[in-house]
Amino acid sequence: MSLESTKNLIESKPKGFFKGIIPVDFAGLPVNLEEFRNLADEHDLWIIEDAAHAPGGYFIDSKGNKQKCGNGNFADIAVFSFHPVKHIACGEGGMVTTNSEKLYNQLTLLRTHGITKENMQEDHGGWYYEMQELGFNYRLTDIQSALGITQLAKNDAGVIRRNEIANAYKKSFAGTIKFQNLPIGTYNAHHLFIVEVQDRKGLYDFLRTNNIFAQIHYIPVHTLPYYKQIGYESVDLSNSEHYYSKCISLPMYPSLTDKEQEFVIDKVLTFINA
Numbered sequence: 001m002s003l004e005s006t007k008n009l010i011e012s013k014p015k016g017f018f019k020g021i022i023p024v025d026f027a028g029l030p031v032n033l034e035e036f037r038n039l040a041d042e043h044d045l046w047i048i049e050d051a052a053h054a055p056g057g058y059f060i061d062s063k064g065n066k067q068k069c070g071n072g073n074f075a076d077i078a079v080f081s082f083h084p085v086k087h088i089a090c091g092e093g094g095m096v097t098t099n100s101e102k103l104y105n106q107l108t109l110l111r112t113h114g115i116t117k118e119n120m121q122e123d124h125g126g127w128y129y130e131m132q133e134l135g136f137n138y139r140l141t142d143i144q145s146a147l148g149i150t151q152l153a154k155n156d157a158g159v160i161r162r163n164e165i166a167n168a169y170k171k172s173f174a175g176t177i178k179f180q181n182l183p184i185g186t187y188n189a190h191h192l193f194i195v196e197v198q199d200r201k202g203l204y205d206f207l208r209t210n211n212i213f214a215q216i217h218y219i220p221v222h223t224l225p226y227y228k229q230i231g232y233e234s235v236d237l238s239n240s241e242h243y244y245s246k247c248i249s250l251p252m253y254p255s256l257t258d259k260e261q262e263f264v265i266d267k268v269l270t271f272i273n274a
């Protein structure tokens with residue numbers, strides 16, 4: 001996410017037009033949230049960090065400190081996903097982190113139908129509770145949570161392996177194929193390894209015929225039927241569209257073996273150099 005274009009966009013509208021910023025640590029690459037916090041403070045905006053791709057990633061702040069994704073030092077709230085393809089997979093569900101006690105209390109209330117025994121207006125006895133807000137059931141099951149705790153313990157090792165895989169791709173593709181740039185001091189959690197190529201569909205199909213299941217992340221949402229219908233069809237998001245026309249995600253998961261990765265690299269280079 002570009003700080004400069006976010007700033008330009010905010011400043012192109014009257015004060016109060018925007019309420020907040022939702023930076024995404026895309027593919028695992030941490031956004032420098034210190035810079036975004038300064039921008040948000042100037043314009044009185046909140047920040048929700050989408051750290052779904054980035055547990056274990058970090059950037060170095062202006063004082064030289066390591067700032068891990070989702071640590072709550074700059075964003076008001078960070079969100080993570082525990083979907084099966086993510087670093088911490090526990091079936092489904094996710095996690096919200098915050099350093100704000102107020103937001104924490106609000107989130108715990110909403111998580112469970114807005115029901116609480118805190119700050120009650122009445123008290124009829126030990127059994128009594130109140131529904132103070134319209135919440136929902138956002139709870140993870142205990143079984144999922146137990147799985148999540150063991151997955152969390154393995155995350156650091158998984159991110160190290162993901163970086164080894166990323167480095168091997170980069171070494172093989174340097175100067176030939178475009179991949180995500182890594183700012184100095186930033187540690188990418190590498191949920192994905194994305195390259196950009198001219199003939200994306202050609203490469204996708206070629207890899208499939210070789211039993212390599214590459215993926216495309218993501219189709220720009222404003223081009224999907226729902227968003228078109230609600231008025232986003234004509235928005236100018238040409239950077240997203242340009243990126244989408246070229247992007248392809250190569251296999252990236254800790255159990256990918258060196259031999260399997262060599263096979264992938266060989267096929268990608270065979271296609272590119274053909």
Ligand SMILES: Cc1ncc(COP(=O)(O)O)c(C=O)c1O
Pocket residue numbers: 024050052053080081082083093094
């Ligand atoms: C960047 C990002 N944010 C949010 C989500 C949503 O996560 P969930 O489906 O667990 O709500 C995803 C899911 O793939 C994602 O990739």
